[in-house]
Amino acid sequence: MATMKDVALRAGVSTATVSRVLNGHTAPTPETRDRVLAAVDELGYRPNALARSLRMHRTKTLGLVVSDLLNPFFAEIARAVEDEARAHGYCVVFGNADENDEQQATYVRTLLDRQVDGLLVCPATDDGSWVAEVAQRGVPLVLLDRTVTGATVPVVRADGSDALRELAGRLVAVGHRRIGVIAGPEDTSTGRERLHAFAAALAALGQPLADDHVRHGDFRRASGAAAAAALLALPEPPTVLVAMDNLMGLGALEELRRANLSVPGDVGLAVYDDQLWFPLLDQPITVIAQPTVEMGSAAVRSLLALISGEQPTDVRLTARLIARGSCGEGVPRP
Structure with a gap:
């Protein structure tokens, strides 16, 4: 050479x-x-890029740890992060926490050992004990989508409260009174916030959410199917299911198909997060769509600002409701 x-x-x-x-x-x-x-x-x-990076104390790499790379939401964010980073001359090293705290901590330490210039993390749970180690190593950190306990670092996330309020209004307006919710884990900020926002919206409309009409999943397809099965087995089952994550929504849809129930004729369905094929079903699925590309891009910009010595503020984007008819508009409800 x-x-x-x-x-x-x-x-x-x-x-x-x-x-x-x-x-x-x-x-x-x-x-x-x-x-x-x-x-x-x-x-x-x-x-020799490595030698140059050691002289400059920069590796021109960013670390990204996502909660579940199989989740289309996080896959889209990862792509947006990579695109934005590349536009600024950075490479991205990925880690998949698989919704597991220990695996997340392993990837965080591995990326720190590889001397990445900064870290983007979509936390698996509320546990923020690992943040202290990142701060001790002096590596800039930005959180994506979820928050963790005790962390005082920039956060980039989407606010779905208005969209959930709009969804609640639509469900009540078309006659749904028994509304089932497949919520996320209680030890994640998004799991709690989405459920609380939706329940508050229903209560404000005079239709409080019944405790037995809420089941918690783990943001995975199997948990969505199990939660849907439990809700449909109630003496008075819900007339519509609201899944607070796209994979849990997919599981709920699978369970409805297994039970030979049509959407929305027998049971309505709405899902938090969109998927490319949701509009292609025989009855396109009503969703709350998050601005994933904007989230990933904004997170990289915030991290690069930190690396440059600036102090960026939190970024809160807006999710929006896309009504496609799967909640049973025009279908009589008992």
Whole structure:
């Protein structure tokens, strides 16, 4: 492999001049710069990125730990993070926590050991004990989608309270009185907040959410199916199910199909988070769509601001309701 010395000999300059040209500094003359760049091309020289990063105390890499890479929501965020980071000259190293605190902590430590310039984490649970280790290592940190206990770092998330309020109004308006909710885990901020916002909206409409019409899942498909089965087995089952996550919504839909129940003829269905194929079903699914691309991009910008020594504020984007008819508009309700 060609070295900087080889480039210097080919261009007829010192290695210091080659270094200046490659690092964007002014060369002695434009002609000298052209000779150096021509020698680089002819020899196929590639600078040692690792050595350069150690000198600059930067690796030009960001770490991203997501809660569940199989979840389309987090996959879309990961893609947006990668796109935004690449636009700023950074690479992204991914870790999948698999909704598990211990696995999350392992990836966080691994990324710290790899000397990433900053960390983006979508927390698996409320447990924020790992944040202290990140702070001790002096690595900038931004949280995505969920918060953790005791952390005072920037957070980028979407607020779905208005969309949930609108959904509650639509369900009541079309005659639903028995509303079942498949909520997320109680030890996650999104699990609690979505349930509380929706329950408050229903209460304000004079239709309080019954305790036995709420089941908690783990943001996975199987838990959505199990919760739907439990709700449908009630003496007076819900006339509509609201799943507070796309994978739990998929599980609920599978359970409805297994029970030979039609949507929305027998049971309505609404899902928090969208999927590309939700609009393609025989009855397109009503969803609350989060601005995933904007969330991922904003998180990278916040992290780069931290790396630059700035103090960015929290970013709160807005989720929106997309009504597609799966909640039974026009279907009589008992």
